[in-house]
Amino acid sequence: AQSVSQHNHHVILSEAASLELGCNYSYGGTVNLFWYVQYPGQHLQLLLKYFSGDPLVKGIKGFEAEFIKSKFSFNLRKPSVQWSDTAEYFCAAHAGNNRKLIWGLGTSLGVNP
Amino acid sequence: NAGVTQTPKFRILKIGQSMTLQCTQDMNHNYMYWYRQDPGMGLKLIYYSVGAGITDKGEVPNGYNVSRSTTEDFPLRLELAAPSQTSVYFCASSRSQETQYFGPGTRLLVL
Numbered sequence: 045a046q047s048v049s050q051h052n053h054h055v056i057l058s059e060a061a062s063l064e065l066g067c068n069y070s071y072g073g074t075v076n077l078f079w080y081v082q083y084p085g086q087h088l089q090l091l092l093k094y095f096s097g098d099p100l101v102k103g104i105k106g107f108e109a110e111f112i113k114s115k116f117s118f119n120l121r122k123p124s125v126q127w128s129d130t131a132e133y134f135c136a137a138h139a140g141n142n143r144k145l146i147w148g149l150g151t152s153l154g155v156n157p
Numbered sequence: 158n159a160g161v162t163q164t165p166k167f168r169i170l171k172i173g174q175s176m177t178l179q180c181t182q183d184m185n186h187n188y189m190y191w192y193r194q195d196p197g198m199g200l201k202l203i204y205y206s207v208g209a210g211i212t213d214k215g216e217v218p219n220g221y222n223v224s225r226s227t228t229e230d231f232p233l234r235l236e237l238a239a240p241s242q243t244s245v246y247f248c249a250s251s252r253s254q255e256t257q258y259f260g261p262g263t264r265l266l267v268l
Binding site: 078088089090138145149 | 188190197198199200202205207213215247249254255256257259260261262
């Protein structure tokens with residue numbers, strides 16, 4: 045079955061620390077990949093996405109993610125986090141012709157000022 | 158441009174009551190979705206629709222019903238509310254397999 049797994053359920057960092065959140069998907073064919081963010085009390089919004097082309101994609105607020113096909117991974121990174129990055133982060137994938145987005149369980153990020 | 162709107166924002170139901178969660182989008186998206194979000198459980202797809210008159214079940218459809226008579230609207234119906242349906246409900250829309258745009262959510266408490 046197609047699935048998306050996020051390695052870290054809870055991450056706590058200090059401001060200015062670097063961030064990397066892991067995401068792996070299980071599908072060997074064409075895949076569209078997404079990272080969504082949910083700030084406290086708000087709805088989900090798109091952080092960045094990969095459909096094709098340059099495997100290093102840049103999103104809003106200084107986030108980036110790298111698609112590594114051989115590792116079935118799409119890890120999210122940010123060189124220096126801020127307190128305002130405190131949020132829940134979700135990785136998701138559209139696999140092949142699947143009409144449904146497959147979601148990871150999310151990673152809760154807390155940033156201490 | 159309002160995007161995706163949901164009503165109500167918050168509701169308390171008694172066990173056995175029924176209600177309809179409203180969702181409207183003004184982006185002319187064909188695809189619409191209903192999710193529920195529970196702490197630590199991520200998003201679970203309840204129902205989705207790929208166009209007016211076409212709906213299909215997601216992962217957790219039991220206890221819910223949907224209809225899609227227009228492109229804009231995708232209401233979610235709870236017929237006999239149960240405590241297990243206490244959750245936050247999000248509606249989303251997209252153009253095919255692209256970015257999903259989410260509404261602000263409906264927080265439902267069933268007592």
